[in-house]
Amino acid sequence: MSETTRILLDFEGDRRDPHTYEQAGGYASLRKALSMEPADVIAQVDASGLRGRGGAGFPTGRKASFLPKDRRPAYLCVNADESEPGTFKDREIMLRNPHALIEGVLIMSYAIGATSAFIYIRGEYRTEFEVLRRALDDARSRGYVGLNVLGSGYNATVVLHRGAGAYICGEETALLSSLEGERGQPRSKPPFPAVAGLYAAPTLVNNVETLASVPFILEMGAEAYAALGTERSKGTRVFSLSGNVRRPGNYELPLTSTLRELIEGHGGGAPEGRTIKAIIPGGSSTPILLPDQLDTGIDYESIAAAGSMAGSGAIVVIDDRTCMVQLALRVAEFYRHESCGKCTPCREGTRWGVDIIRRIEMGEAAQGDLDLLLNVCDRILGKCLCPLGDAMAMPVASYVTRFREEFQRHIDEGGCPFAETSPIASLYHEGAGAPA
Amino acid sequence: MTDPATAETLAGARETRPEMPPPAHDAAPEKPLRERILDVMALYPEPRSAIIPALRLAQEEYGWLSTEALEAVADATGFTPALAKSVASFYDMFRLTPAGAHEICVCTNVSCALVGAGETLRELERQLEIHAGQTTSDGMFTLRTVECYGGCGWGPVVSVDERYHEPCGPEQVAGILQELRGDGA
Numbered sequence: 001m002s003e004t005t006r007i008l009l010d011f012e013g014d015r016r017d018p019h020t021y022e023q024a025g026g027y028a029s030l031r032k033a034l035s036m037e038p039a040d041v042i043a044q045v046d047a048s049g050l051r052g053r054g055g056a057g058f059p060t061g062r063k064a065s066f067l068p069k070d071r072r073p074a075y076l077c078v079n080a081d082e083s084e085p086g087t088f089k090d091r092e093i094m095l096r097n098p099h100a101l102i103e104g105v106l107i108m109s110y111a112i113g114a115t116s117a118f119i120y121i122r123g124e125y126r127t128e129f130e131v132l133r134r135a136l137d138d139a140r141s142r143g144y145v146g147l148n149v150l151g152s153g154y155n156a157t158v159v160l161h162r163g164a165g166a167y168i169c170g171e172e173t174a175l176l177s178s179l180e181g182e183r184g185q186p187r188s189k190p191p192f193p194a195v196a197g198l199y200a201a202p203t204l205v206n207n208v209e210t211l212a213s214v215p216f217i218l219e220m221g222a223e224a225y226a227a228l229g230t231e232r233s234k235g236t237r238v239f240s241l242s243g244n245v246r247r248p249g250n251y252e253l254p255l256t257s258t259l260r261e262l263i264e265g266h267g268g269g270a271p272e273g274r275t276i277k278a279i280i281p282g283g284s285s286t287p288i289l290l291p292d293q294l295d296t297g298i299d300y301e302s303i304a305a306a307g308s309m310a311g312s313g314a315i316v317v318i319d320d321r322t323c324m325v326q327l328a329l330r331v332a333e334f335y336r337h338e339s340c341g342k343c344t345p346c347r348e349g350t351r352w353g354v355d356i357i358r359r360i361e362m363g364e365a366a367q368g369d370l371d372l373l374l375n376v377c378d379r380i381l382g383k384c385l386c387p388l389g390d391a392m393a394m395p396v397a398s399y400v401t402r403f404r405e406e407f408q409r410h411i412d413e414g415g416c417p418f419a420e421t422s423p424i425a426s427l428y429h430e431g432a433g434a435p436a
Numbered sequence: 437m438t439d440p441a442t443a444e445t446l447a448g449a450r451e452t453r454p455e456m457p458p459p460a461h462d463a464a465p466e467k468p469l470r471e472r473i474l475d476v477m478a479l480y481p482e483p484r485s486a487i488i489p490a491l492r493l494a495q496e497e498y499g500w501l502s503t504e505a506l507e508a509v510a511d512a513t514g515f516t517p518a519l520a521k522s523v524a525s526f527y528d529m530f531r532l533t534p535a536g537a538h539e540i541c542v543c544t545n546v547s548c549a550l551v552g553a554g555e556t557l558r559e560l561e562r563q564l565e566i567h568a569g570q571t572t573s574d575g576m577f578t579l580r581t582v583e584c585y586g587g588c589g590w591g592p593v594v595s596v597d598e599r600y601h602e603p604c605g606p607e608q609v610a611g612i613l614q615e616l617r618g619d620g621a
Binding site for chain 2: 016073082083084085086087088090091092095096116122123124125126127130131133134159161162163164165166167178179180181182183184199240241242243244245246247248249250267268270271272273274280284314316318319321322327330331334337338340423424425426427
């Protein structure tokens with residue numbers, strides 16, 4: 001078991017208190033950045049190897065360098081719309097270390113020459129919104145936000161914007177649509193937000209954890225940060241561990257760790273008397289892994305090599321009580337509910353997926369429905385403007401492929417063999433009230 | 437009630453969940469709704485960005501987005517009531533029908549379901565004598581199932597009037613309802 005390397009979540013005292021944050025070196029990185037050329041700040045972030053912590057894993061420095069230098073206004077948008085099922089890390093960062101996010105926002109705003117920054121926080125995070133609002137007020141009164149930041153001549157405006165409940169707004173172009181006051185529907189790319197983002201101006205969209213990592217990179221130096229990871233996955237990452245484990249929670253680990261170190265070491269493994277049946281490695285949209293893959297590294301490349309995706313860093317452990325058809329149904333229902341309806345394969349395909357899986361679970365499926373389900377998944381994959389439809393198709397297809405016998409048993413036996421034992425079963429059996 | 441394996445997970449969650457700060461006690465708004473909406477509009481380069489914040493302010497004022505509430509948004513922002521409604525209908529947190537005095541939301545997404553959200557939901561339904569999606573006859577409670585609220589490691593997540601109760605097993609339900617009934621709302 002490795003020690004946790006805690007940068008974003010490791011500290012003594014209440015860092016919501018700006019004085020405590022400053023005492024621990026907080027806002028020194030902002031001072032340092034303001035004394036540098038903006039391009040050098042981006043170069044430092046680039047050299048650290050930091051990659052986006054929202055889901056896509058794109059190199060942060062490179063993304064920032066895509067913004068044209070000669071077009072103004074330009075904007076920074078913070079994606080605090082954490083919604084991928086299984087993910088709750090940005091929430092803890094905002095709750096416990098809000099000034100790290102604000103400092104990161106200010107540094108990156110300065111680096112790209114942003115006129116304003118907008119923090120788009122999901123509407124459900126009300127307490128987190130209040131924490132950030134308070135932290136922003138404190139930062140403003142201490143001269144970190146506002147006109148002429150720390151006497152540098154740089155003017156920083158930060159607007160805190162609450163969403164109103166829509167998973168799709170975590171997709172960056174949908175986030176921009178929503179921030180412009182529209183329904184949160186994704187837009188066609190290109191043009192990418194770097195060229196035509198918020199109000200058609202050059203825009204950088206970064207995740208909370210990504211931005212909160214920036215002050216530490218400037219503080220410890222790009223090389224020291226990079227040394228915490230592997231060849232291509234640098235630094236630390238906060239992993240959200242949930243499901244059937246003894247100690248669920250957020251764990252910040254260097255990217256040299258393995259799934260086993262996280263799940264068994266930090267999370268204590270499956271509860272007493274249970275065994276691990278499957279692992280969701282990067283949020284509910286990612287293909288499932290099996291317990292014989294526990295020694296897989298938690299870096300982006302290792303999880304991809306194992307046949308899945310590191311996604312949002314959300315690891316969900318599923319124990320031997322769980323019915324995989326029920327799991328597939330719950331996942332499919334979620335993406336059907338969140339499909340914005342713009343692209344036909346996603347709008348219709350997620351509905352088909354739910355209908356077929358429901359038939360299987362209820363014992364009403366025909367032979368051939370499994371292949372029909374895989375066919376529907378294939379007809380969604382890669383055929384839409386954004387990856388929401390894929391987010392149903394990929395995991396569901398992986399459940400069918402990896403647990404085909406279990407799915408087949410439902411069809412052959414005309415019902416669910418785990419109707420009384422699976423922890424999810426009460427949502428679907430014995431009476432009304434299946435989830436919306 | 438909660439089985440031993442799930443109980444062990446919930447005990448672990450209680451250890452790792454960060455302490456939540458107390459709710460901010462915002463003073464009752466002094467200005468009329470229209471002026472508050474105009475203040476929000478001033479924060480954005482384009483006024484339309486204020487639609488969602490304006491809808492939230494109107495919902496807080498009227499309890500739900502009635503025709504009257506949507507017209508108030510339209511009146512302040514200069515956009516039409518139809519546009520305001522078309523935006524509102526996209527987002528889960530906007531209510532287009534009247535709701536109870538307290539809104540109880542149970543997350544039934546994967547992580548919460550794996551640790552017994554179904555049992556918590558059943559217990560709420562039993563004690564409130566309604567199904568998810570309904571409001572009690574006294575207008576006191578609306579019960580909803582919702583998708584991931586971002587408390588996955590500390591679930592089951594139950595949100596009461598936008599404040600999270602984590603982890604909320606069936607054993608916690610009676611206490612929550614008692615507290616809500618006691619505050620005289």
